[in-house]
Structures are given as C-alpha cells and as structure tokens.
Amino acid sequence: MTNIEAIIDPHLCSRIKEIGxxxxxxxxxxxxxxxxxxxxxxxxxxxxxxxxxxxLSAKVISLGNSAYYGLRTPATTISRAIVIIGFKELExxxxxxxxxxxxxxxxxPYGFDGEALWLHSLSVSWTAREVxxxxxxxxxxxxxxxxxxxxxxxxxxxTNFTVQLQKLMNYVNEGHSFAEAEAxxxxxxxxxxxxxxxxxxxxxxxxxxxxYHHRPEIASGNRNIVSVINLAIELVGLTDFGLEHEKxxxxxxxxxxxxxxxxxDEKDKILEKLKNTLPLMAPAWLQMMGPARKKxx
Ligand SMILES: [Fe+2]
Numbered sequence: 310m311t312n313i314e315a316i317i318d319p320h321l322c323s324r325i326k327e328i329g330x331x332x333x334x335x336x337x338x339x340x341x342x343x344x345x346x347x348x349x350x351x352x353x354x355x356x357x358x359x360x361x362x363x364x365l366s367a368k369v370i371s372l373g374n375s376a377y378y379g380l381r382t383p384a385t386t387i388s389r390a391i392v393i394i395g396f397k398e399l400e401x402x403x404x405x406x407x408x409x410x411x412x413x414x415x416x417x418p419y420g421f422d423g424e425a426l427w428l429h430s431l432s433v434s435w436t437a438r439e440v441x442x443x444x445x446x447x448x449x450x451x452x453x454x455x456x457x458x459x460x461x462x463x464x465x466x467x468t469n470f471t472v473q474l475q476k477l478m479n480y481v482n483e484g485h486s487f488a489e490a491e492a493x494x495x496x497x498x499x500x501x502x503x504x505x506x507x508x509x510x511x512x513x514x515x516x517x518x519x520x521y522h523h524r525p526e527i528a529s530g531n532r533n534i535v536s537v538i539n540l541a542i543e544l545v546g547l548t549d550f551g552l553e554h555e556k557x558x559x560x561x562x563x564x565x566x567x568x569x570x571x572x573x574d575e576k577d578k579i580l581e582k583l584k585n586t587l588p589l590m591a592p593a594w595l596q597m598m599g600p601a602r603k604k605x606x
Pocket of ligand 1: 555
C-alpha cells in the first residue's frame, strides 16, 4: 500500500485531507501524546499539562476515584492522583479522556457499536504495553499510544463519515465481511486513518501502525511496533473485548506468525492477565466516554 490516494475513493480522500487541514486534536491531547511516548517525562511534566485544562483535570480526578482506581483516601488533586495511581497510568487515562472528548463515540449512528470500538482501542493499548514489556522490542509508552490510535480510521469513519459508514454496514448486514465491504467502497479504515495521521503530522511510527496494523509483514518501516500492535489485537480478540471484524483480519489463517520471538507460554501468560484485568477496568474506561447519551439511528 504505497500510493494510498490511488486506491481510496477520491471523494473520501479529499474530504479526509480537508478535515486534516481544518481541524486537529486539541493542543493538550498533542502534549499528552508527546509525554506518553517520551521516556524522560516526569510526573511534574504530566501535572503541568493536565492542570492547564481545568475540565480535563476534574475528569482525571473523578476517574481516579472511580470503582476500579478507587482509593481509600480520595484523590483531590492531580499530584495526589499521580502519586497513588502511578503516573504512566495517569498519562494513559488523561490521554484517553482527551480522545474521548474529541471523538464522541457515544453518538455513533446506524447500529455501529461505539462502546465496543472504544473498549477495543483501550484494551489493545493496555495489551500492547504488556507485549512491549515481554519483548523489549519497543518502548512501552509508544506501544500504548500506538494501541490507542491504531484504529484512528475507524474512529474517523464512525464520527465523520456516517453516510459511507451506513453503506458499509449495509454490505455487512447482507453477509459480507467488514473487509469486503471496505473493499467494495474503497474506504479501508487503515488508509483513512493513515491519510489523517499524515496530514496531522503524527510521528512516522504511528502512521505505520495505523496503515499496517493488520498486515505487519508488508510494513515499510517500524515493523517491530506494527507487529506488537498486531499481536495485541490478536490477543484482545481472544477476550470479550475484541471487535469481531478486527479479529478475523488479525488471525490471517496460514499467514506468517507475528512476533515469533514471543513464546506461546508468554502469550498465554499475557492472555491470562488480560482475562483477569480487562473486565475490571472496562467500567472505568466506559466512564471516560462521559454520561450515556441517546444513540442516533
Ligand atoms: Fe483495524
């Protein structure tokens, strides 16, 4: 997939470029992305960035006091929450809250399950950290960030291209796979996400993850982190938190094994951990999306 513009629907392509030009992520989200992928970040850096945004600050504190992260002594300030929850985890939560604010997946139309897409993204991010720690091939913060954003294209389709999404879901409802439906319409979510990530100037490793997360074997660069995310998708697909249409692609029966350097035993251990922790974290992750709103369609 080298010349993306040549394979994607031209009308959609120019709309994505227009969105890329006219809108971007809020400054605080960019800063949180930078912090999460920078190993030298300190808790003071994180505190400074989160406290710039009072609304985000209040949400982070409230999430820190939720049932999963719940503390015996409630956290009332960001610095206290960082001490108790741990600052890597707080970075993840703060960035998740920023993304949930920008892309309102609770308003998705036409029966697409926005909550499932959100839980999938956070679960892959969480799992990517475990895989990164097991392989030591990539930085764990970058792996978490890549996990959060790997399906940027699906998030864009769901939040900005509802007419195209409706057509896509019609094909799926007729019995076609999600991938077949994307091919009929020329709107592969990997390409949609890549075009946006490129026009926003995201780091190259994120662009590669977004474009190749289902095909690490053809990635032109950053193959380690692309493979880490692919394996994370495969593992999440074995829990209750994987999206059905993401699973089928990740398995690629007969395809090369992803990250053969991670033993079956290690994969089983990570999977066991996921099965125990994801159900406990899911309610807090859903809380990030804000109060339930009426779904359209
Ligand atoms: Fe995907």
